[in-house]
Amino acid sequence: MEKTTTLNLRVNPDVKKRAEEVLSQLGMPMSTAIDIYLKQISLTGGIPFAVTLPKAPETINADLMTVEELQAKLQKGYDDVEAGNVQSAAEAFAKFREKH
Structure with missing residues (x-):
C-alpha cells in the first residue's frame, strides 16, 4: 500500500530517542512502527494495549x-x-x- 499522508507530531525528545534506539535494534524505522500502531488501533477499535497507571509494589505503596x-x-x-x-x-x- 502506498504511503501518501504525512503526520507532524510533537513528542518528548527523550522518549523519541529511546524509542528510536529500540526500533533501530529491531531494524524498523519510526514510520513503520507508527504505521503498525495505527493499523492496530483500526483493527482493535481502540488503543492496542492497556492504558493504566503503574501499580506500586505493596512493600512501597x-x-x-x-x-x-x-x-x-x-x-x-x-x-x-x-x-x-x-x-x-x-x-x-x-x-x-x-x-x-
Whole structure:
C-alpha cells in the first residue's frame, strides 16, 4: 500500500530517542512502527494495549500502609541518609535499567 499522508507530531525528545534506539535494534524505522500502531488501533477499535497507571509494589505503596509502617519506612530512609547510605538518581536508574 502506498504511503501518501504525512503526520507532524510533537513528542518528548527523550522518549523519541529511546524509542528510536529500540526500533533501530529491531531494524524498523519510526514510520513503520507508527504505521503498525495505527493499523492496530483500526483493527482493535481502540488503543492496542492497556492504558493504566503503574501499580506500586505493596512493600512501597503508601496507600496500603498503616501510619506506623509509613513512619517506620520514612525513619529508615532518614537513618540511611544520616549514615551516608545514598546514591545519585543516575546510579539508581542505571541499576534499574540493568535489571529490566
